[in-house]
Amino acid sequence: MICCKECIELLCDYFEGTLDSNTATSLEDHFKDCPPCVSFLETYRQTSDLCRKTLSAVEIPEAVQERLRDFVKNRIQNH
Amino acid sequence: MPTQEEKEQDEILVRDMKAGSMEAFDKIFELYQRKIYALAFNMTRNQMDAQDVTQDVLLTIYRKIDTFQGKSAFSSWVYRITLNATYMKLRTKKKEQYVSLDEGLPNFNHAGFQNDKVSDWSKGTDSLLFSNETKEMIEKAVDQLPEKEKVVFILRDVEGLSTEKVRDILDLTIPAVKSRLHRARLFLRKKLSNYFDEHQTRSTKK
Numbered sequence: 001m002i003c004c005k006e007c008i009e010l011l012c013d014y015f016e017g018t019l020d021s022n023t024a025t026s027l028e029d030h031f032k033d034c035p036p037c038v039s040f041l042e043t044y045r046q047t048s049d050l051c052r053k054t055l056s057a058v059e060i061p062e063a064v065q066e067r068l069r070d071f072v073k074n075r076i077q078n079h
Numbered sequence: 080m081p082t083q084e085e086k087e088q089d090e091i092l093v094r095d096m097k098a099g100s101m102e103a104f105d106k107i108f109e110l111y112q113r114k115i116y117a118l119a120f121n122m123t124r125n126q127m128d129a130q131d132v133t134q135d136v137l138l139t140i141y142r143k144i145d146t147f148q149g150k151s152a153f154s155s156w157v158y159r160i161t162l163n164a165t166y167m168k169l170r171t172k173k174k175e176q177y178v179s180l181d182e183g184l185p186n187f188n189h190a191g192f193q194n195d196k197v198s199d200w201s202k203g204t205d206s207l208l209f210s211n212e213t214k215e216m217i218e219k220a221v222d223q224l225p226e227k228e229k230v231v232f233i234l235r236d237v238e239g240l241s242t243e244k245v246r247d248i249l250d251l252t253i254p255a256v257k258s259r260l261h262r263a264r265l266f267l268r269k270k271l272s273n274y275f276d277e278h279q280t281r282s283t284k285k
Contacts, residue, residue: 003191008184012261016242039199040185040268046201047268048236054217055237058117064130065112071134072108076141077101 002026007037011044089153096144104141112137114154114238115161121233122165124222128172135164151247158240158248162230169226180228183265200275213274220270224263231256232263 002010007030013019014027031038060068092110095103112133119132139160147156186194204213224232234245235256245256 003187004185004193005187005191008265009261012257012264016257034193036185036193036195036197039197039201040193042199042201043197043272044264044268046204047264047271050204050213050271051217051221051232051267052237052239054214055121055221055233056117056239058113058120060113060116060133061126064116064126064133067130068108068112068133068137072105072137075134076104076138 001033002030004030004034004037004040007031007034008040011041015045085154086152090149093144093147093149093153107140108137111140111154111157115157118158118161118233118238119165119168121221121237122162122230123168123172124218128165128168132161132164132168136161139164152244155244155247158234162248166226180225180262180266183262183267183269198272198276198279200272200279203279204275216274217267217271220267223270224266228259228263228266231259232267235260236264 007027010019010023010027014024019027031041092103092107096107115136116129116133119136120126120129123129123132136157140157143160147153185197188194221229221232230249231245234240234248235242240248242253242256242260245251246253249256251259
């Protein structure tokens with residue numbers, strides 16, 4: 001059986017779906033017997049999810065949008 | 080992820096822009112300004128810097144479109160220019176603060192099994208997600224990442240680009256992208272765990 005350390009090292013590839021099937025099966029077998037690694041897996045996944053939800057919400061503020069439009073009009077298009 | 084249609088649209092716009100079409104440039108501006116700004120903002124966490132970077136990038140696209148040869152996707156080229164402009168901005172501002180990413184790993188015993196209890200906070204975050212405190216904690220944690228890990232994490236996990244696309248933009252190998260991504264996620268997971276554990280302790284004490 002693979003150990004927790006190996007299991008955690010493989011998480012990125014596991015989520016990418018790039019592990020060969022034997023390794024993926026060993027990993028899943030490990031999860032069946034190891035609640036701490038399941039918690040680790042869930043929180044690892046949730047970390048990406050929460051960061052994405054928080055940081056991907058960036059919008060350009062209206063004032064900046066206005067300055068960008070001016071910049072394009074005056075500094076780029078009229079030169 | 081850009082669809083095939085978006086790629087084709089980009090190709091047409093680039094072709095038209097090279098032929099001198101200002102409308103094509105306007106369209107590129109509309110399509111890309113948020114992507115450029117968001118990446119610059121997430122890297123610098125500063126509105127003025129993100130605005131400066133966006134202006135620089137727009138100017139570079141306009142002036143250097145003829146040097147874009149179409150070997151990679153246009154969007155990859157735009158992301159690369161954005162990162163170059165962002166790095167220039169960051170260089171003039173602050174020295175990189177090094178943090179150790181090793182602390183992202185749990186404690187293992189000599190056989191490689193976990194010693195500590197691992198709490199699973201993944202199901203209880205909904206009510207906290209939109210609180211300003213949680214948002215600030217996440218922003219601060221991402222900001223603490225070293226630049227190399229931060230850029231991979233933002234492109235891959237925040238912008239949602241594929242590992243292959245991140246490899247193309249940063250000119251890295253796939254294993255290097257994955258290794259930086261994994262280190263970043265481990266570090267952030269640890270930070271989020273500390274925060275949610277503490278939050279849980281606080282709410283049970285109430």
